[in-house]
Amino acid sequence: MNCRxxxxxxxxxxxxxxxxxxxxxxxxPEQLNHPETxxxxxxxxxxxxxxxxxxxxxxxxxxxxxxxxxxxxxSTSWLQHAKKYTDYMTERFxxxxxxxxxxxxxxxxxxxxxxxxxxxxxxxVEPTANTAKVAIEKGIENIVDFFGSNLAENKLKAKADLVxxxxxxxxxxxxxxxxxxxxxxxxxxxxxxxxxxxxxQLVKHNQFDTIYHEHFSYLSLTNLVAIFATxxxxxxxxxxxxxxxxxxxxxxxxKEDNSKTIEPSVAAMLAKEKAAGIDTLExxxxxxSKVEKIKYxxxxxxxxxxxxxxxxxxxxxxxxxxxLLNYCGIKGNDLIEYVVDAxxxxxxxxxPGSRIPVLSKEAxxxxxxxxxxxxxxxxxxxxxxxxHYVKNWDCKFxxxxxxxxxx
Ligand SMILES: [Zn+2]
Numbered sequence: 001m002n003c004r005x006x007x008x009x010x011x012x013x014x015x016x017x018x019x020x021x022x023x024x025x026x027x028x029p030e031q032l033n034h035p036e037t038x039x040x041x042x043x044x045x046x047x048x049x050x051x052x053x054x055x056x057x058x059x060x061x062x063x064x065x066x067x068x069x070x071x072x073x074x075s076t077s078w079l080q081h082a083k084k085y086t087d088y089m090t091e092r093f094x095x096x097x098x099x100x101x102x103x104x105x106x107x108x109x110x111x112x113x114x115x116x117x118x119x120x121x122x123x124x125v126e127p128t129a130n131t132a133k134v135a136i137e138k139g140i141e142n143i144v145d146f147f148g149s150n151l152a153e154n155k156l157k158a159k160a161d162l163v164x165x166x167x168x169x170x171x172x173x174x175x176x177x178x179x180x181x182x183x184x185x186x187x188x189x190x191x192x193x194x195x196x197x198x199x200x201q202l203v204k205h206n207q208f209d210t211i212y213h214e215h216f217s218y219l220s221l222t223n224l225v226a227i228f229a230t231x232x233x234x235x236x237x238x239x240x241x242x243x244x245x246x247x248x249x250x251x252x253x254x255k256e257d258n259s260k261t262i263e264p265s266v267a268a269m270l271a272k273e274k275a276a277g278i279d280t281l282e283x284x285x286x287x288x289s290k291v292e293k294i295k296y297x298x299x300x301x302x303x304x305x306x307x308x309x310x311x312x313x314x315x316x317x318x319x320x321x322x323x324l325l326n327y328c329g330i331k332g333n334d335l336i337e338y339v340v341d342a343x344x345x346x347x348x349x350x351x352p353g354s355r356i357p358v359l360s361k362e363a364x365x366x367x368x369x370x371x372x373x374x375x376x377x378x379x380x381x382x383x384x385x386x387x388h389y390v391k392n393w394d395c396k397f398x399x400x401x402x403x404x405x406x407x
Contacts, residue, residue, distance in 0.1 A: 001055050003046035004175060004216070005227050010044040014052055014218075014284045015208055015291055017041040020326035020353050023212040023319035027350040036352060039213055041323075045284045049226050051175075052199060052218035052284070054211070077382050081243055082111035082166075086118070089162065093191055095120050099161040102185060104147045105168035109135030116140060125151070148174065152181035160185045166195045167244065170217050179231045182252070189259055192233065192252040199223075200276055201246030203283065205402040208291045208327075209320040209375075210245070221248060221269045222278050228252055237263040245378045295328050297404040302335040310370040312398075314339035315383055317346045317358045321375030324400055326353040333357060336373065340364060364390060371406070373398045 001010050019038040027036065045052045095101065101115045106124025108131045115122045116139065124142040126132040132142045145151055147168075163182050172178040182192050197210055199220040211218070221238055228235065237251035248269070253260050277283040305312050314321060317339050330336065331354055338357045341347060346358045364372070364387065372390065374383050377399045384397050399405050 001044065003049060003051055004053055004173070005051045005223075005230075006046060006049040008046050008048040010046055010053075012045050012047055012281060012284060013288070014043045014045045015211060015287055016043075017208065017211060017291070017323065017327045020212075020323065023214060023322040023352065025352045026317070026346055026358070027352060027355055029348065029350075032350065032355070038353070041211065041213060041327075043211055043218065045281075047281060050220070050223045050279055051227075052223070054213065054216055075379070077379065078243075079110055081241075083114050086111065086114035089164075089191075089193070090115070090118055090120065093162070095161055097121070100159055101162045101164070102156060102160040104163065104165040105171070106135060106140070106142065107131045109138045109140040111164075111166065112140050113138055123156075147181055148177045149180040149184060152184035156181075156185040158185070158187055161187055161190050163190065163192045164194070167197075169194045170196045170215050170219055173216050175217055175227055176230065179227055179233065183231045183233055183254070186254060188254060189257055190254070191260075193249055194252075195241060195243065195247050195249045197244045198240070198246050198248045200273060200278065203276075203287060205245060206287075206290050206294060207245050207401060208287070208294070209323040209401055212319045212323050214319065219248070220273050220278055221250065221266070222273045224250065225270070229255075232256075234262070235266050236260045238265050238269045240269075243378070291327075294400055294403065298324070298400040299328050299330075301398070301404055301406075302330070305371060306335055311337055311367065312371040312373065313337050313364070313367070313369040314356065314373045314375055315341075315387070316375040316379070317341035317343070317349075317351055318376055320377070321373075322352055322354070324375065325351065325356070330354045330356070337367070337369070338363060339375075368393045369395055371396050371398050373400065377401050 003010055019040050021036045021038055043052060043054050097119045099120055101120055101122045103112050104125050106112055106126045112122040112124055122140060124135050124140055125147045126142055126144060127146045129144050132144045135142050163185050186192060196219045199218045202210055202218060232255045233252045234255050235250055236253050239249040241247040241249055314336050333356045336356055338359045340361050340363055341358050347360050349358050372395060374380050374397055380399060396406050
């Protein structure tokens with residue numbers, strides 16, 4: 001296997017999470033007698049360009065299909081984040097009714113709806129037809145396809161004042177072609193922003209559950225500078241965000257565009273990453289043992305509660321939980337009775353691999369569990385507030401990452 005950016009041979013393993021099914025492949029009741037397809041989940045680091053990456057074992061279209069069940073609008077804090085972004089960008093760059101905002105992986109229109117409210121023309125590019133359908137019902141124009149240089153050349157050439165993508169850059173198998181598409185789509189003075197979980201936070205906070213098949217690359221400013229520069233794009237600003245356990249928002253422009261000042265934040269972030277050792281092999285080689293410790297602590301907790309006759313359930317049927325459960329080898333609902341999720345698209349289905357049933361929130365009141373494992377630890381505050389009523393029967397919350405915590 002060679003690096004998807006620089007083609008250097010990959011030999012160094014960053015994390016080996018064994019095998020699991022695609023994280024969003026929920027199992028329907030009628031599929032319970034069918035087998036599931038498991039893929040190895042092994043992450044390498046390129047010692048030449050420092051891109052951290054999983055092997056492309058499955059075609060992207062097999063993962064992001066009509067069964068794809070992640071609807072961005074079901075998270076209220078994410079909606080607030082999107083709204084704030086549109087206010088900030090409109091003020092900073094002066095977008096108006098003559099501009100065009102293109103969002104890649106626009107999902108159900110959770111973000112573009114706020115630009116539309118400001119009368120700024122928008123266009124979504126979204127490969128999953130069922131989420132795009134929801135956006136179209138909101139009146140948001142969509143191209144239902146994967147973004148790349150071909151699509152940009154045919155439909156978006158030099159048309160966009162802003163090309164944005166939240167949590168998509170890491171999900172792209174051919175990252176070189178994808179960034180090339182951004183270069184093609186941008187107007188000469190256009191702005192590009194991407195948000196993605198920061199590799200620096202992943203390593204620092206043991207966030208191995210953000211590793212899953214749909215997530216091809218693990219990104220830092222250091223490994224992105226080369227990828228963008230190859231396509232003629234420069235960074236002119238970078239911000240740290242609290243979302244998804246610590247994300248970066250990068251601002252890119254055409255190399256030829258001299259109308260924007262390169263902020264000191266860019267050099268400062270590169271220096272911060274270098275100080276952490278992001279361009280040394282040692283940085284990546286200690287991660288696996290930390291991951292294994294989390295696995296043993298979590299399994300030990302579940303077995304101890306089972307032996308004590310306690311009821312443990314989970315909250316949040318998302319990718320993070322599936323990585324954790326599959327890596328820990330949890331099968332069936334003897335240790336975790338069920339998982340609740342607010343999305344009706346997931347309820348009455350079963351988690352991929354572990355096959356733990358997904359129920360609606362009402363099940364909590366009815367069954368009064370002793371422990372609720374919060375799988376999306378990045379939403380711990382939001383979820384524990386929503387569920388504060390479980391304290392009436394002394395129920396405790398649990399997170400497994402960055403380390404086992406009961407509260
Ligand atoms: Zn490389």
